[in-house]
Amino acid sequence: NAGVTQTPKFQVLKTGQSMTLQCAQDMNHEYMSWYRQDPGMGLRLIHYSVGAGITDQGEVPNGYNVSRSTTEDFPLRLLSAAPSQTSVYFCASSSGGRRDGYTFGSGTRLTVV
Amino acid sequence: AQSVSQHNHHVILSEAASLELGCNYSYGGTVNLFWYVQYPGQHLQLLLKYFSGDPLVKGIKGFEAEFIKSKFSFNLRKPSVQWSDTAEYFCAVNAWNQGGKLIFGQGTELSVKP
Numbered sequence A: 001n002a003g004v005t006q007t008p009k010f011q012v013l014k015t016g017q018s019m020t021l022q023c024a025q026d027m028n029h030e031y032m033s034w035y036r037q038d039p040g041m042g043l044r045l046i047h048y049s050v051g052a053g054i055t056d057q058g059e060v061p062n063g064y065n066v067s068r069s070t071t072e073d074f075p076l077r078l079l080s081a082a083p084s085q086t087s088v089y090f091c092a093s094s095s096g097g098r099r100d101g102y103t104f105g106s107g108t109r110l111t112v113v
Numbered sequence B: 001a002q003s004v005s006q007h008n009h010h011v012i013l014s015e016a017a018s019l020e021l022g023c024n025y026s027y028g029g030t031v032n033l034f035w036y037v038q039y040p041g042q043h044l045q046l047l048l049k050y051f052s053g054d055p056l057v058k059g060i061k062g063f064e065a066e067f068i069k070s071k072f073s074f075n076l077r078k079p080s081v082q083w084s085d086t087a088e089y090f091c092a093v094n095a096w097n098q099g100g101k102l103i104f105g106q107g108t109e110l111s112v113k114p
Helices: none
Strands: A004-007 A010-013 A019-025 A031-038 A042-051 A054-057 A064-066 A076-078 A087-094 A108-112 B003-005 B010-014 B019-021 B024-026 B031-038 B045-050 B056-058 B064-068 B073-078 B087-095 B102-104 B108-113
Touching: A004 A087, A010 A019, A019 A031, A019 A087, A042 A064, A042 B087, A042 B102, B003 B087, B003 B102, B010 B019, B019 B108, B024 B073, B031 B064, B031 B073, B045 B056, B045 B064, B045 B073, B073 B087
Parallel strands: A010 A108, B010 B108
Antiparallel strands: A004 A019, A019 A076, A031 A042, A031 A087, A042 A054, A064 A076, A087 A108, B003 B024, B019 B073, B031 B045, B031 B087, B056 B064, B064 B073, B087 B102, B087 B108
16 A cells, blocks of 8 residues: 655756656545645645545645646646745645545655756 | 644753643634644654544544634643654644645644753
8 A cells, every 4th residue: 555655756947947746646535635845834735636627726826736637646737947946745635534634645855946 | 714823833852841732723613633743854644633522632652632622722742752752743724614625834843852
């Protein structure tokens, strides 16, 4: 049981480049979310999804796009990377039941130069 | 919109000292509450959660938290900390009518001196 898998673990981008952070879960969870973690700011919600085909914006959605074509996958796209997007990104999933917490992936450390 | 505030940014304790980390949330409706822990270099792990019923919840590794609805608080406690408790602790809230939206506080870094 792999849980929540994020790839890559590390990435360096140049300003203006685009890339996709991958997230996959094998627990048949309906809910998936993307967070960024910055020192002193905790985890901030970027986008989230409550099922295939359904996504919504979180606290800091600007500069990021998501889609949810399958239950298993929830990729996060950076269209034009900026240094302000240097951060650690975490993907998380939940079964969506009101008694469930989220399971987190191991994170992607992104540096934009 | 829901929000979460953690009052202590960095707490330094000696081993065997008691711990209490504050967490307050702002949301008027029914909520689920969580504490997560992040050990250095690792991802978040669930410590404990509150959904309903007994406001005193017990989690892993001897941690517990008390939900006080009138104060919108969910403070984390441990009677005697160990060096291995050194980590960052995050409080989080999920409002029942907000679907999958889980919002985190800023985190509290705990350093335990041996």
